[in-house]
Amino acid sequence: YARVLAAAEANDADQDLRRFLAEKVYAHTAAYDAAIASWFASQRGERFPAQITVPLSLGQSLRYGENPGQAAAFYVERPGEGLSALTQRGGKELSFNNLLDLEGALLATDPFSEQAACAIIKHTTPCGIGVGASAIEAYRKALACDPVSAFGSVISFTVDVDGEAAEAISSLFVECIVAPHFSDEAVEILGRKKNLRVLEGRARWSKGMLDLKRVRGGVLVQERSPSVLGDDQWKVVTKRGPTGEERADLLFAWRAVSSVKSNAIVLARGGATIGIGAGQMSRVDAAFLAVHKARAVGHDTQGAALGSDAFFPFRDSIDNAADAGVRAIVQPGGSVRDEEVIAAADEKDIAMVFTGQRLFRH
Structure with missing residues (x-):
């Protein structure tokens, strides 16, 4: 305002000021037009219209980015x-x-x-x-x-x-x-x-906001991850179903693994994670890491529940989990070797449930 007021009093709005104000006007009207277009698309139920404009306002300048040297x-x-x-x-x-x-x-x-x-x-x-x-x-x-x-x-x-x-x-x-x-x-x-x-405060995601991830030459757009399904939609696939205590630990493990980078395995007991295997290139390594991390700080893995963000492609993780004392497993299911994995759990007297919901996080 001070700059505009000074220019008005001097009757001298130079070219730089005019361009600066024009930039602000066009940015403001573009954001308004984007909001209107978004509203019309929503009225048609169009989730991904032919064009998307996301108006963003500068909230805060940062000292640097992920590393020094990045503005x-x-x-x-x-x-x-x-x-x-x-x-x-x-x-x-x-x-x-x-x-x-x-x-x-x-x-x-x-x-x-x-x-x-x-x-x-x-x-x-x-x-x-x-x-x-x-x-x-x-x-x-x-x-x-x-x-x-x-x-x-x-x-x-x-x-x-x-x-x-x-x-x-x-x-x-x-x-x-x-x-x-x-x-x-x-x-x-x-x-x-x-x-x-x-x-x-409470920093909730706004209703209807999309998840955007930039890649070279474009942006991937998807709906936000749905809420983690409750245990009322689980399917017990082994001969032995989980006990009440095991089911509570499985529900906790399932919720916890939803935020861990894939491939992800979580060991849980009594309302707490006791071992987390995150960001591994193979599921068997994620399971190994979860057990290793738990034991490294003195946690007893005997009787723990295990949550996996995606299906087990082979029985090796089940065998290793059994060796660690895991008694119950929750996973999405959906592997071509599900029957082999279920058989391994039955052999080890492990209760296993399928959720039907994958929780990849990249």
Whole structure:
């Protein structure tokens, strides 16, 4: 406004100012036209129209991108929604990687929105998820999964964080914490760490928003991943069905594995992950890693439940899981060797359920 006012008073709107204002006008009207076109497409039920325009507004300039030397910025699609709805109550400004990890952290706690849950994230994938009666109980369960990897993490809660939870968290180096609300005591405690970013609010995905992934020469567009199916739609495929306790652990494992990078295997027991095998090129390696990670920090894998984000192509993972003491498995099913895999589970007296829902995450 000051620049325009000065030009008006001097009666001297130079070419640079005119071009700058024209740019703003066209950007504004283009965004408005895009909203109108999107509305008309939605009225026809057209999910993927011939042309898509996504208007974005500069939300924040960032120091650099994923690595130093990469210029970066955060653009907002719908102001006041998603990550832009969060209020920062302390700490340094957010970085590019912080924002990526915040999305990963929220993705990990979304399936547990009706419970007190905590997810600890490194490089957008969980290194621990836990649920409990309170924020601190959920945090302690999540941290116990892999306390080494939790160094420099981003943490998400589904419930308010009080002073007790904040005191426990303050002993760990953490980049960001996000929760619906922080008590004044929690803010004071966390504020002692000047670099710790404290984010408050609920950053939900807006209804109807599409997932966009850039590739060379274009953009892949898909609907957001559907909610993780509940156990009411599961199919028991083995001779032995899961016990009540095993079923609860399977449901937790299934929800937890939904946010882990593929190929993904999660070991769970008692409302907590005890071993996570993430981002492996083979499923058998993901299963091996989950067991290895669990044992490395002293977890007993005997009686654990196992969740897999996709089907088992061979029986090898089942045999290895049985050797580790796994008693129940949840997976989508759909392999040409399903019968071989089911037979392996029956041989080992493992209860197995099929969900019919794949949970790949790239």
